[in-house]
Amino acid sequence: MDELKRLEREVKDLQWQLKQQNEEAERARNRLIEENRRNLNVYQAEMQRAIKEHDNAAKSEYERLLREYEYSISDEAGRKLAEIDSDYNRILTGVRRSEEELARKNQELQEAVQALRGDISKREEGSRAQAQEYLQNAVAEFREIEAKPHEKFMPKRLAVFYNAIKDAQQLLKSGMFEAATAVAISARSGLERLGYNIDDKATEWDKQFDLLSFKLHYLRSMIKQELDDWKQYIGQNDENCDSRRNRLIEINYWSRGEYAAVVMACNRINAVISDVEKEGKAAYFKRPDGATTDDLKQFIQEVDGLNDRLTAMSVIDKSRYAASCKRAEWGECIIDFFTDEINLRWIDELSGFREASPEAAATKEYRDYIQIQFGDDSLREDTREWLKLVFENASGNRIYVYILPIESKGRVDNKIILHIDFGGAEQPQYSRDIYAHICEAISLDEEDKDNVILYTPDVNELQANANKAYKETAKDLEQLKRENN
Numbered sequence: 328m329d330e331l332k333r334l335e336r337e338v339k340d341l342q343w344q345l346k347q348q349n350e351e352a353e354r355a356r357n358r359l360i361e362e363n364r365r366n367l368n369v370y371q372a373e374m375q376r377a378i379k380e381h382d383n384a385a386k387s388e389y390e391r392l393l394r395e396y397e398y399s400i401s402d403e404a405g406r407k408l409a410e411i412d413s414d415y416n417r418i419l420t421g422v423r424r425s426e427e428e429l430a431r432k433n434q435e436l437q438e439a440v441q442a443l444r445g446d447i448s449k450r451e452e453g454s455r456a457q458a459q460e461y462l463q464n465a466v467a468e469f470r471e472i473e474a475k476p477h478e479k480f481m482p483k484r485l486a487v488f489y490n491a492i493k494d495a496q497q498l499l500k501s502g503m504f505e506a507a508t509a510v511a512i513s514a515r516s517g518l519e520r521l522g523y524n525i526d527d528k529a530t531e532w533d534k535q536f537d538l539l540s541f542k543l544h545y546l547r548s549m550i551k552q553e554l555d556d557w558k559q560y561i562g563q564n565d566e567n568c569d570s571r572r573n574r575l576i577e578i579n580y581w582s583r584g585e586y587a588a589v590v591m592a593c594n595r596i597n598a599v600i601s602d603v604e605k606e607g608k609a610a611y612f613k614r615p616d617g618a619t620t621d622d623l624k625q626f627i628q629e630v631d632g633l634n635d636r637l638t639a640m641s642v643i644d645k646s647r648y649a650a651s652c653k654r655a656e657w658g659e660c661i662i663d664f665f666t667d668e669i670n671l672r673w674i675d676e677l678s679g680f681r682e683a684s685p686e687a688a689a690t691k692e693y694r695d696y697i698q699i700q701f702g703d704d705s706l707r708e709d710t711r712e713w714l715k716l717v718f719e720n721a722s723g724n725r726i727y728v729y730i731l732p733i734e735s736k737g738r739v740d741n742k743i744i745l746h747i748d749f750g751g752a753e754q755p756q757y758s759r760d761i762y763a764h765i766c767e768a769i770s771l772d773e774e775d776k777d778n779v780i781l782y783t784p785d786v787n788e789l790q791a792n793a794n795k796a797y798k799e800t801a802k803d804l805e806q807l808k809r810e811n812n
Contacts, residue, residue: 360534363396367541374545378552393541397627400534458504461511462495468518472525476612479619480528484521488514528620533608535623540600542630546593549637553586554578560645573699580696581711582644587692589633589640596626642737647711650739654680654714654730657741657769661716661728664768671718671726677807681712713800717807724749725811726761727804731796743780744789744800748808753784 370389377385469488477485491514498507554571557578563570579587599618603611611617618626665671687693688707697706716728729744743765747758766776781797783789786808790801 360396360399363392363399364537366392367396371544375548378548379555389545393538393545396541397538400538455499455504458495458499458507458511461508461515462492462499465492465495465511465515465518468515468522472518472522475522475525476529476609477521477525478615479612479617480525480532481521488518488521491517529612532620532623535620535627536600536603539596539623539627539630542627542634543593543597543600546630546634546637547597549634550586550590550593553637553641556641557644561648576692576695576699577648578644579692581648582640583711584690584692585636585640586644589637592629592633596630599626639737643734643739646737646739647732647734650732650741651710653741654732655710657730657743658714658716660768660770661765664764665718665726669764671720674717674719674725677717678715680708680710680714681803682707683709683712713796715803725808727807728765729800729803731800733794733796741779744797745780745782746784746786746789746804748811750812758782758784 367389370392373385374389376382377389465488469485469492472485472488491510495507495510495514498504498510554574558574561574561577563574575586579585599622602614602617606614662673666673683693687709693709694704698704711732713732714730716730718726718728720726725748727744727746727748729746731742731744732739733742745758745762745765747753747761762776762780762782765771765780771779786801786804789797789804792798792801
């Protein structure tokens with residue numbers, strides 16, 4: 328029994344020493360973490376102003392602070408801190424030595440316990456009172472750990488010690504006092520280690536939760552500002568419910584559903600934050616479906632991705648809208664010029680924006696937009712796509728003008744494809760004249776015309792173009808020509 332008590336004291340001392348060392352290391356880490364956290368808290372109000380006023384320098388500073396905070400709670404920050412701080416490195420070295428020594432002493436303790444449990448000759452050795460005291464201590468430690476979020480961070484581990492305590496109680500009833508004492512000592516020692524591990528994991532969860540809260544708050548602010556920016560961009564500042572709903576539908580339409588996808592993902596993650604704040608962490612940790620530390624890390628990565636998507640969308644949706652307005656404006660100018668100035672017949676029934684694909688027409692963003700814009704769900708024009716104009720001259724030749732949106736690197740540029748179906752040999756001079764008339768109709772500068780207008784006498788050449796939009800235009804042209812012949 329003396330040997331067992333010696334091992335118990337050594338294990339207890341090592342556990343206390345390791346706890347102190349870990350706390351010292353954590354204090355060193357926390358100084359860096361708390362400094363970064365304070366900077367983030369101080370910058371919160373400034374961040375809101377920066378987002379509203381589009382102060383990119385201030386937003387970049389907040390994002391930098393977020394990255395620093397994220398880095399400070401990572402394992403890599405601990406390794407770097409150890410490299411540059413000799414005291415911190417000394418602490419970590421001591422922690423590793425203590426962990427190794429504790430593991431060795433625990434092994435010795437377990438071996439001693441097993442030896443006692445198997446030695447029937449020692450049945451009457453030891454004191455009942457002493458065994459009861461050790462057992463009560465183990466039960467008290469068990470109750471303390473039971474109140475911690477053990478199932479959240481160390482699932483199924485407490486059951487092992489529950490069974491050990493039951494074994495000790497049975498040994499006590501059987502008169503094997505020394506064996507009961509040994510098992511109780513072992514159980515209490517293991518429970519103390521389990522408590523430290525649970526506390527460490529709960530602390531890590533808290534840090535990741537704080538980081539997620541910071542990042543999600545930033546994302547939600549950006550989402551709200553994106554809607555405000557859209558209202559300002561299109562010149563609508565009415566704050567009534569119908570107006571706000573229409574603006575949401577518009578931004579979702581021009582972003583091709585990206586805005587709604589970002590908002591839905593943000594709301595899904597924010598529901599976790601809301602649950603924790605509503606229930607409190609103690610209650611939330613008891614939920615079997617509650618987010619784990621790994622879940623929080625995954626959410627953080629997802630929020631980073633959503634921020635990137637929102638940033639890209641913020642440019643492209645406005646560019647799509649502006650390009651569509653320009654296509655409509657160009658289309659009206661060309662129609663007016665061709666019908667009034669050069670007496671071409673505009674074939675209205677063959678003209679218009681491209682029909683929405685079945686996939687696009689089935690989306691909620693398309694259906695909602697068509698309803699608020701035209702009040703007619705049966706319409707199938709997609710104003711995000713090309714605008715087609717078909718004319719006919721006195722000789723019966725068809726003139727096809729396509730105004731295509733070409734997306735590249737976050738912007739949309741309108742390109743014009745001109746094709747004339749002569750029904751025979753090409754008339755180069757007439758083609759040049761029509762080309763010039765388009766330039767005049769839309770007031771295209773001399774230096775821009777070759778970058779904007781593509782005249783194609785051969786549809787097959789257009790079909791061979793690497794650009795997908797040009798290929799699809801060629802297919803549409805071929806179909807129209809077949810129907811006309």
